[in-house]
Amino acid sequence: MSPDSLERLRSTIRDVPDFPQPGILFKDITPVLADAELMKAAIEGMAENFVGQKVDKVVGIDARGFIFGALIAQHLGAGFVPVRKKGKLPWKTRGVDYSLEYGTNSVEMHLDALAPGERVVLADDLLATGGTAGAALELIRESGAELLGSVFFIELAFLCGREKLENCGPIHSLLTF
Ligand code: AMP
Numbered sequence: 001m002s003p004d005s006l007e008r009l010r011s012t013i014r015d016v017p018d019f020p021q022p023g024i025l026f027k028d029i030t031p032v033l034a035d036a037e038l039m040k041a042a043i044e045g046m047a048e049n050f051v052g053q054k055v056d057k058v059v060g061i062d063a064r065g066f067i068f069g070a071l072i073a074q075h076l077g078a079g080f081v082p083v084r085k086k087g088k089l090p091w092k093t094r095g096v097d098y099s100l101e102y103g104t105n106s107v108e109m110h111l112d113a114l115a116p117g118e119r120v121v122l123a124d125d126l127l128a129t130g131g132t133a134g135a136a137l138e139l140i141r142e143s144g145a146e147l148l149g150s151v152f153f154i155e156l157a158f159l160c161g162r163e164k165l166e167n168c169g170p171i172h173s174l175l176t177f
Helices: 003-012 036-050 064-076 131-143
Strands: 014-017 025-028 057-061 079-085 093-099 104-110 119-127 146-155 171-176
Touching: 003 036, 003 171, 036 064, 036 146, 036 171, 057 064, 057 131, 064 079, 064 119, 079 131, 093 131, 104 131, 119 131, 131 146
Parallel strands: 057 079, 057 119, 119 146, 146 171
Antiparallel strands: 014 025, 079 104, 093 104
């Protein structure tokens, strides 16, 4: 991706202080979602890391990871699998509990969403402490699928989430703050 596109993406993200609680600087991606050209560039930039790798499924994390994950899946000719917050998926699930930058959470994936040996990429909007991605990666690992790597639109490097994802394959992020 050109330095110009990266800079436009970076400056289009809106910083919202103290949301959803005091002390959190929330990265609001909705201005990027609303810009067709920028969003296309973001998806191409994120998918680029896996082009030619025969990806079977892209796993996206509830809720903004669905947007990036589904579009990356389309771009790569892969299927999409949602990892959802506890209690939202209708079929049989496996689940993992984890802690995040603010609070705790549980995520689940359908038991039959990934087959052993399927080639899988994890996608989410943002890597903060790495708790959410770590939980999703644990679900992928338990399924017996082959993890090709993870991709994030934004990485908050000062929270060192990347360290929590050691031994989880390549980690790509389009923008680092
Ligand atoms: P973590 O588990 O700490 O890596 O948090 C990552 C998840 O929480 C992502 O799915 C984000 O959507 C959300 N998140 C955490 N921190 C922020 C932030 N500062 N701005 C926007 N979203 C965030």
